[in-house]
Amino acid sequence: MTAGAPPLHSEEAEPEATMTRREPNPIRSDIAWSTRDRITVRGRDLPGQILGHMNLGDFAFLQLTGREATPQQSAVFNAMVITLVEHGMTPSAIAARMTYAGAPEALQAAVAAGLCGLGSVFVGSMEDAARLLSEALPPGQDHSGADLQAIARDKVAAYRQAGRILPGIGHPIHKPVDPRAPRLFEIAAENGMAGPYVALMQAIAAEAERVYGRSLPVNATGAIGAICCEFGFPWRIVRGFGVMARAIGLVGHLLEEGERPMAREIWLRVEDEASAHLRPE
Amino acid sequence: MTAGAPPLHSEEAEPEATMTRREPNPIRSDIAWSTRDRITVRGRDLPGQILGHMNLGDFAFLQLTGREATPQQSAVFNAMVITLVEHGMTPSAIAARMTYAGAPEALQAAVAAGLCGLGSVFVGSMEDAARLLSEALPPGQDHSGADLQAIARDKVAAYRQAGRILPGIGHPIHKPVDPRAPRLFEIAAENGMAGPYVALMQAIAAEAERVYGRSLPVNATGAIGAICCEFGFPWRIVRGFGVMARAIGLVGHLLEEGERPMAREIWLRVEDEASAHLRPE
């Protein structure tokens, strides 16, 4: 409110430019450029150095980080993103299908509708896990001497005291073990990427099992959160992985909806039931 | 994580229904119903009791609350929502226009794109003001004996100590006074709706001016936050008023974009400037 107001701080933050002459600031992006005969993304010639040389996952890594994935990074990154593509008939998939039923000429809007719900409830757990881990072991520092057991004890105790849900562990369905988590950790280990964040995530699960007295293994969101930290990705980007992966999954759902629709049937059932108590005999 | 998991708690929260027989819960809505010859919204016959008898603002009030607005409520509610319709060439309007340029056949998607950005930065201040006020004076209680000056002192001190921005006061452009705020308070007063929340908002502004030593009058978001509390609306709904109002404003922008486009020009300028540093001579 006072000095140092953030760039866009309220509905009311109409630009001061409307008042006084303002010096324009530069607009700059480092992602891509093109000329009459060249198209370049992240410094690589698209036709010559990328097409035919990379798979989609590796190109996503390049687009997001500006770096080419090593073979090890490629293996782990592809596995991690693939895990996020498809989760069955989620609320997100249902929203996309309902939207497609109303506007089949605008498939992009149906995918957009499906993505809009990837918020705190659905990708939050993954984001929260990455955040917890990266706050415990700040990126860019040496954590070889960290006492992971002690950190795990502190974190579990703090979450318990605050009545907060510990992200990344336990699962309502996949019991005793979410089979994706050990597989992702296995792939990480095979590629030399099972470091302190993976170890801390596992230590937290073990400590939570001890404290709560029941099976609470690391689930897929915990595994992905930990692996993101191993890559050095900031926790805020984790949601982006879910969003880009799910876009692929939603296109698959819309293709199926076009061939074997369910949206109208869901609509009819819901409409019929929801207001039955209001309609006169 | 433990007992009492929230309804949808993570990406991983696939329904337990996939495991065991589940008793279905009822699906119920009280908003509207129709039969062969009747269409009813919020218990009123749409053709007979609503069309021709209400204006759009009053019908919005009915749709949202289930109650008909009194003449006083109608005057204040219409003024409040109208204030939120149009704010010039906002990021939201630019996003809608850019989207329309790519998909002019899907106007609904362009409005949707414009709405997607009405988040913490743009409607947050209004939401935060309503939240601050309703937490200070919990709804449904008698606040006639409340010491508003003391509450204002506490709140300003608490926000200052936490380094947080006080919502609803000050303005980067409209100085010394955002002209909407006194007008909204005037309309509220004329209609008997300038109660304890309006008074508290003003007390907070006065206290902030005293503490920070500069002019910090209530702005439009503060006025709207206070008036929402006078209505008894929960603070979570305040964002919804902004969203529904802005949808009207965005349709106006898209109409203008169809007749006098600016999206392509913005695009060309940004594209040209953003990657100029990368392109070879």
Next chain:
Amino acid sequence: MTAGAPPLHSEEAEPEATMTRREPNPIRSDIAWSTRDRITVRGRDLPGQILGHMNLGDFAFLQLTGREATPQQSAVFNAMVITLVEHGMTPSAIAARMTYAGAPEALQAAVAAGLCGLGSVFVGSMEDAARLLSEALPPGQDHSGADLQAIARDKVAAYRQAGRILPGIGHPIHKPVDPRAPRLFEIAAENGMAGPYVALMQAIAAEAERVYGRSLPVNATGAIGAICCEFGFPWRIVRGFGVMARAIGLVGHLLEEGERPMAREIWLRVEDEASAHLRPE
């Protein structure tokens, strides 16, 4: 591809600006402006001339047309837009509720998701009716001598021959008559706005009934399409009325979803049933 390429003509239409020096074109909007002490929308002072003087429907008319509604226009416009606000548990409402379940912190995104489906299937009929009528009786001309019966005969025959659905007539539920249509026509007539477009819509319905041998009265979309033409609105804007009205309705649904959720139950039922045929015993 050849001379006269449209402004944005393909995925590939990167701006020629990347190639040669380009003279910038002006960016201009006539909707609103503000200064230190004034906020003006469509040439009216917002605090002084609009707040407290207009209802939301009249302000929407001003925002969209740049003109103030006459009392007659106000009556008809408010009724028309109100008709579009709420239609019960539509696919659009279900999409919004599913989205809200995943991202309750982003109510704006849930409304956006609901709007994304207002496409050819749902608002198409209204848009098509307005288009049919405005092509038959071009706006801005004198239609007092038009032979509406002959036009109706031609249109019904042409649609029948092409196997196309005539927009604006008949209704799967509301039989024999959609009660909104006669009421909207009544309000139009009371306000001197039941002109040639309303008459042509009715003539088309009568001719269709004669040709198809069954009851096919004008429905609400036909009535709204005709009234839009009476206002002189271009048919492309008709969808915008539906979008802005439905935004209000969707906020109502999300409020209810927050208090009495149904999204999770719909999800559980769909998830359980959809893949039951795949799951092993």
Next chain:
Amino acid sequence: MTAGAPPLHSEEAEPEATMTRREPNPIRSDIAWSTRDRITVRGRDLPGQILGHMNLGDFAFLQLTGREATPQQSAVFNAMVITLVEHGMTPSAIAARMTYAGAPEALQAAVAAGLCGLGSVFVGSMEDAARLLSEALPPGQDHSGADLQAIARDKVAAYRQAGRILPGIGHPIHKPVDPRAPRLFEIAAENGMAGPYVALMQAIAAEAERVYGRSLPVNATGAIGAICCEFGFPWRIVRGFGVMARAIGLVGHLLEEGERPMAREIWLRVEDEASAHLRPE
């Protein structure tokens, strides 16, 4: 309107279920299922058969088609989708960045806003090319004896007569040749996928050059449209490839926006210029 009404045919298509008892139809999806200890997508065990064994492009192919890509299909599909990921500072990227500036806490909504504009203008050319080709050479038939020159002559003449833009050829920037097209065709040829659709697209470009008397080589959208037809994908899905690819690109733009923002600067410039003609001295 008459017999055989489409499933959802108008705003007014409230379900007949509100009237009479209706037999529910089944809801069915073949994409994925899970149980306590298994997660299966398209018939493959996700942890055991997919993670660590596929790259993201190949998994997208599986998700969309239900089939595993051959090595040849993998090479061509990955190249095709990668081509669509990133196009610099497009209107779509600007819309996403403007949205992110208003709601940084809802990254998914910013991606959704960016996707909403992938409509007729931006992905239309690719979709149109695939449609033109698949209508000329219906999928599932033997086209070995087709006279591609004659088809090209007919198509070019027909588009010219109708004043329509031929999709997939020419380019406003990349002259004389869009470098992506020959590279994609090269990759297709190397993998045995340069069949009749690729040949027809090239014949159309040659014929158009002859008729219009200037250089009009196949561009990237033409190459992608042709390759989609070689895969046997229906033309309606082509837009989906663009949408899922661009979701990846948009996440990259939002990451950059978070680190080096441009949205506020674009906003300030546009706001300042757009209403300058209205503001008093």
